[in-house]
Amino acid sequence: MAAAQTSSVGGKTRVAILISGRGSNMASLIAAAEAPDYPAEILLVASNRPEAPGLTYAAERGIPTRALDHRAYSSREAFDAALNAELEAAGIDLVCLAGFMRIFTAGFVETWAGRMINIHPSLLPLFKGVHTHEQALAAGVRLHGCTVHYVVPELDAGPIIAQGAVPVRPGDDSDALAARILVQEHRLYPQALALVAGGKARLDGARVVFSEEVPEVEGALLSL
Numbered sequence: 590m591a592a593a594q595t596s597s598v599g600g601k602t603r604v605a606i607l608i609s610g611r612g613s614n615m616a617s618l619i620a621a622a623e624a625p626d627y628p629a630e631i632l633l634v635a636s637n638r639p640e641a642p643g644l645t646y647a648a649e650r651g652i653p654t655r656a657l658d659h660r661a662y663s664s665r666e667a668f669d670a671a672l673n674a675e676l677e678a679a680g681i682d683l684v685c686l687a688g689f690m691r692i693f694t695a696g697f698v699e700t701w702a703g704r705m706i707n708i709h710p711s712l713l714p715l716f717k718g719v720h721t722h723e724q725a726l727a728a729g730v731r732l733h734g735c736t737v738h739y740v741v742p743e744l745d746a747g748p749i750i751a752q753g754a755v756p757v758r759p760g761d762d763s764d765a766l767a768a769r770i771l772v773q774e775h776r777l778y779p780q781a782l783a784l785v786a787g788g789k790a791r792l793d794g795a796r797v798v799f800s801e802e803v804p805e806v807e808g809a810l811l812s813l
């Protein structure tokens with residue numbers, strides 16, 4: 590796969606965030622990008638669900654938003670083409686999926702290969718798909734977490750950029766676990782985006798390579 594790479598050379602990486610709902614990870618990226626030295630700027634937030642609360646949040650902060658209701662499109666291909674047109678019109682370099690609950694066509698993923706990343710609420714390759722916290726509790730793992738990875742056609746299988754882990758505590762239910770992990774997600778995703786947008790992490794075949802030693806971050810359980 591000839592993956593196009595993103596880089597901050599010559600300016601900030603132009604980012605679009607795709608959401609389907611709440612948008613708390615989106616909010617963490619928007620907040621991080623307000624720092625003058627952050628290597629990415631958020632130029633578009635788009636959702637396949639017009640009612641997504643995250644759209645309102647982004648619009649209130651002056652970020653252009655688009656609602657593309659997937660039910661209005663005759664096929665997956667038609668929806669992906671419309672979305673791609675919005676991304677191209679905005680001059681987007683890099684797409685961040687943040688709770689975007691829709692599968693792309695292989696063509697869309699290929700178009701954005703090496704330029705689309707996602708956050709998933711588990712320590713991949715464990716617990717792909719949905720209901721990850723229930724999966725973790727059923728498996729009895731003592732550590733659970735979140736992963737930022739490049740998007741490839743196979744669901745939740747792309748090269749890993751960064752991971753954050755949390756303990757699973759006795760008595761946890763899926764809500765308690767989800768809340769503990771969400772705190773890590775909000776720390777991890779902005780730092781992972783900075784690595785990619787700043788050209789410090791990039792795809793090399795099926796793996797991510799880092800151009801310099803990635804600094805330790807506060808909390809030994811976060812691995813960037």
Ligand code: GRF
Pocket residue numbers: 608610611612613614615687688689708709710735771774
């Ligand atoms: C997060 O747990 C994310 O990891 C998963 O979907 C959830 C989205 O939450 N992909 P939010 O919309 O960012 O609040």
